[in-house]
Amino acid sequence: MPPAKHSESYLKFLHLAHALRQTPSLPTLDAVEERLLNVFAAAWHAGRQISTTEAARMVPDASERTVYRRLKTLSEKGLVTFGTDPGDQRLRYVMPTRQTDQYFEKLGQCMEQAQGA
Amino acid sequence: MESPQVRTSTSLAYEICAVVVLWVALFEFNSWLFSAVEVSRYINWIFLPAALRVVAVLVLDWRGVAGLFAGALFTCAPQVGVNMAEALVLASLSALAPFAAVSLVKRCLRMARDLKGMTYHQLTVIAVVAALTSAVAHNIFFSLQHASHAWSSVFFPMLAGDLIGTLVVLFTSALVLRALPNIAK
Numbered sequence: 001m002p003p004a005k006h007s008e009s010y011l012k013f014l015h016l017a018h019a020l021r022q023t024p025s026l027p028t029l030d031a032v033e034e035r036l037l038n039v040f041a042a043a044w045h046a047g048r049q050i051s052t053t054e055a056a057r058m059v060p061d062a063s064e065r066t067v068y069r070r071l072k073t074l075s076e077k078g079l080v081t082f083g084t085d086p087g088d089q090r091l092r093y094v095m096p097t098r099q100t101d102q103y104f105e106k107l108g109q110c111m112e113q114a115q116g117a
Numbered sequence: 118m119e120s121p122q123v124r125t126s127t128s129l130a131y132e133i134c135a136v137v138v139l140w141v142a143l144f145e146f147n148s149w150l151f152s153a154v155e156v157s158r159y160i161n162w163i164f165l166p167a168a169l170r171v172v173a174v175l176v177l178d179w180r181g182v183a184g185l186f187a188g189a190l191f192t193c194a195p196q197v198g199v200n201m202a203e204a205l206v207l208a209s210l211s212a213l214a215p216f217a218a219v220s221l222v223k224r225c226l227r228m229a230r231d232l233k234g235m236t237y238h239q240l241t242v243i244a245v246v247a248a249l250t251s252a253v254a255h256n257i258f259f260s261l262q263h264a265s266h267a268w269s270s271v272f273f274p275m276l277a278g279d280l281i282g283t284l285v286v287l288f289t290s291a292l293v294l295r296a297l298p299n300i301a302k
Contacts, residue, residue, distance in 0.1 A: 008231060009132070012176045015232035019240045020291040 029077075032070050035059050037079060040094060041104060050094045052082070079103060129180060136173045136184020137191065143169055144192045147282070156274045159193065159207075164278035168286030170215035171240075171247050175232065185212035206258060214254045218247035240287065248279035 029037065039058045043050050055071060056064040071094065074080045078099040085091035143166040148155065154162040173181030189211035193204050222228070222243045228235055252275040259266045 009176050009180075012232045015229075015235050016172065016175055016240070017294050019232070019235040019237050020287060020294050 029074075029079075030070075032059065032062050032066060033074055033077075033079075035062075036067065036070055037074065037100070037103070040080070040096070041100075044096055052092045052094060055094050132177055132180045133184040133187065136169070136177065136181055137188040139169055139173075140166055140185060140188025141191055144188075156271075156278075160271060160274050161278045162274055162281065163285065164275075164282040165286055166282065167248060167251070167279035168244075168283040170211070170251070171219065171244055171283055174215045174219045175243070179216075182212045182216050185215070203262075207255075210251070210254045210258060214251040215247045218250040219243055221250075222246050237291075241284075244283040244287065245280060248276055248283060251279055252276040 036055070036059055040050055040055070043058075050058070052068070052071065056067045059067060062070075071080065075082065078097055080100065081095050081097050083093045083095050085093065147161060147163070147165045148158065151161050151163045151165075156162065170185055173185055175181075177184070186208050189208035190204055193207050193211075222239070223230075226239055226242065228239060252272050255275060256266070256268055256272045259271060260268070
């Protein structure tokens with residue numbers, strides 16, 4: 001049976017609201033991506049460079065394959081980028097982007113708001 | 118007890134009235150807020166009611182078109198004065214142009230009738246095509262009306278106004294929706 005006109009309008013409104021929620025701002029991360037980004041942030045903050053091989057071992061309970069896959073998705077979301085060592089082109093490093101800084105800045109603001117509430 | 122037909126007619130009237138009220142309110146609010154960038158009463162570099170055109174047609178189909186037509190008639194009739202035919206044409210363009218744009222984009226992008234799976238990207242495409250359709254349709258009418266009509270002075274502000282207005286409203290709505298976690302998550 002086709003839905004009644006007004007319920008169809010409501011359904012359309014819900015789908016429209018869902019589309020609107022997708023406006024670009026904070027990228028959605030899954031649990032592994034979020035953990036990876038957090039451990040990377042700690043290392044970057046300490047001034048360390050992270051090679052992709054090292055990155056694969058930074059989250060012990062995730063397999064290397066999973067980490068490599070998440071590095072790719074993080075890169076697609078613009079949250080990490082890759083650079084090579086000028087001395088050894090085989091070495092690839094995971095590096096933050098401007099969006100990574102914005103991401104953590106936004107999280108910081110959320111935390112401040114939560115503390116103030 | 119009310120029959121289903123009476124209930125349907127009542128909800129139809131409510132939906133159309135809601136669009137009319139929203140149109141008039143947004144139109145007046147826009148005129149007040151953005152008077153500094155107003156080209157004329159109907160042309161503004163930021164035209165927020167353009168967003169209502171897209172949303173009303175997307176959600177309510179023909180009922181949205183009817184509401185937009187009545188709303189536009191309401192806002193443009195006092196300005197064009199005695200020329201009711203002109204007011205009717207302008208109101209029709211205001212209501213039918215977004216309908217044509219939405220129908221075209223829905224067909225080209227193979228979007229579901231109930232908008233299921235619609236993405237923000239598709240919504241943006243609809244906003245752009247609707248702005249373009251409305252600006253072209255209005256300018257064709259103005260050209261037919263006045264041989265000396267200068268497209269550049271009306272077309273670009275109208276196109277930009279519709280586009281900016283729609284995107285401002287959609288982006289603000291997105292922020293509001295994010296703050297209301299229970300809607301369409």
